[in-house]
Amino acid sequence: MMDMGAWAEASVFARPAFGVAHADAAPQTGFRRRCPWALALAFVVAAAGCQSKSGASDVLDPAAIAAPASQAGSITTTAPAQLTASSAAAPKGNLTLGSGPTKITMLLPLSASGSAGEDGRKMYDAAKLAMTDLGDKLLTLTIEDTRGDSGYAKDLAVKAITSGGAKAIIGPDELAAAQHLAKLSGTQRPPVLALADNFAGGPGVYSVRLSEADSAAAGAAAVAGKGAKKFVLLVPAGSNAGAIEARVGNALSIYGAALAVTLPYSASDGAKVVSDMGSLVEAPDAVIVASGDGSPMPVLAALKAKGIPGKAVTLIGTDRWLERPIDPLYEGAYIATLDQSETGPIADRFKATYNYQPDVNVAYAYDMVALSAGIASSAGPNGFSKQVLENASGFRGSTGLFRFRADGSSQRSMPFFRIEKGKLKLVEKQTSGF
Structure with a gap:
């Protein structure tokens, strides 16, 4: 067997991940070199099933797809700044962002105590930025506070699933609630993009985080x-x-x-x-x-x-x-x-907007709102199907390349x-x- 110490200095793999990113392609060191509009297009292209022969990585080349300067500058001046995620009071009641025809429900532990609440408020900030970047005219995003209570989160999720309004649910963050949803039957329900850590997934209830x-x-x-x-x-x-x-x-x-x-x-x-x-x-x-x-x-x-x-x-x-x-x-x-030093193409603008460094919670939440906007743009409000979400080419986001499997788990190239x-x-x- 090859000595592993020598391998550490060897060249990178030649085999691509899901056929979209080759090791000999020009490296993109740091997510900040990519722009959110390129990210959105990557989601749209993959979701629509019309990738170019060279793969989704090509559409992320900022030299080929540049954000208009006026748009790029507006993001950091229109959003409110805050010192840290934990210093801001938890938003009260249900919050609605955007005015698009596709309705999405997002469940976050906004008023939970400790780290759960901090993470929930970080993900809320990420959702706001993703809507500013991509979703305002495509999505109506309703954000509900689960309070960090698994039972309450489960009830909110079931209500969102059965009400008939939401085309997809982002969250919950509570593991027990996500596990409960994975046991529910029904083929006509909207997909759930669960944010719970260490969640295995289930049919139609997809695990977003790296397992x-x-x-x-x-x-x-x-x-x-x-x-x-x-x-x-x-x-x-x-x-x-x-x-x-x-x-x-x-x-x-x-x-x-x-x-x-x-x-x-x-x-x-x-x-x-x-x-x-x-x-x-x-x-x-x-x-x-x-x-x-x-x-x-x-x-x-x-x-x-x-x-x-x-x-x-x-x-x-x-x-x-x-x-x-x-x-x-x-x-x-x-x-x-995941590369913890790279928090996504939104890193610099997120820090400038909210005055704190984004982490992986921010990246996951941003990606799911971006993915929803991409599907809504390419396939419309009724485009959140298994065929789209489980397409083999997958999607590219802040956390890299990923795809959802039929059993609800996710696969990532990292x-x-x-x-x-x-x-x-x-x-x-x-x-x-x-």
Whole structure:
């Protein structure tokens, strides 16, 4: 197997992700080089199913599609500024933005306490900016406050689904509410673009955020693409274990690689699961460690004692590791995740408008409003169909290239990193696992 340290300096993949972005294309370093109107057109073109032969990435070239200077300048002067997302009072009651013919309902925890409320208000600011950029004449966006209450969020979502007015629902952010919606039957209901973290998705209820299954699968595919064949998956026991195993297995099969064994573990048996791995698998090429809601540290400590990672065995982590400070035990591991230094083509204007730095919550909310505007523009109010939302070419947004699957999960093409000296070092500009 190729030495992974040498690979860190190797050239990028040659295979495109969903056939739209080639590694040898001119790089776009930083989302801020792209403009929101180019983003909107990418959504429109993909949704309409009329991509050019060279793919959706071409329409994002700001040299080919430039925003009118008068429009670009107006955004930062007409929107109100605020110091931080948390310093502003939560908006009261239902809020309506835009005057377009396509009605969209957005459910956010605007008045929730703590980080949930902060995130909700960030996403509200993102929705306002997306409407200013793209949606004012296309959408009527009604934003309702879930208060961070899963039961109330569920009731609001069911009302929006059954009222017959909304063509799509963006949200909720509460996991239990999203899981409830995924269990509902009915083929005529509007699609739900759920913003809940760690949500697996369901038919017609799409998971917007990057999942651990997707991160693990993309990381595994990147390593398999360099020649690794035998993989071990260590995954927390629980309801998500099967989904992660299935996604990783499917990603590996593209490259003729496979999981030699999947070993579920609990928080207290990190050393035991690594010992079991050693007795069950001889000379694996790579070990994937999913962490779920817990810390990967016990497993990583046990692997370190076995010399993993090393020249013979690659260690693959997931985006969930990065919810904690990077520990020395992370050193040498590879992770496929969103680039946290790039918050989207809206980054500079968002900060100028609201006077705080956008994060991934902003990017997800902006993208879903932008996607809704793109579909409304290209296909009209009745264009929110499974065929459009689940088209294989996918969409390009602030968080990169993504597509929705029939089971409600999302797939993303994302950068691939190696942890070196406590920091993420870019290895590949995007993975190619699908």
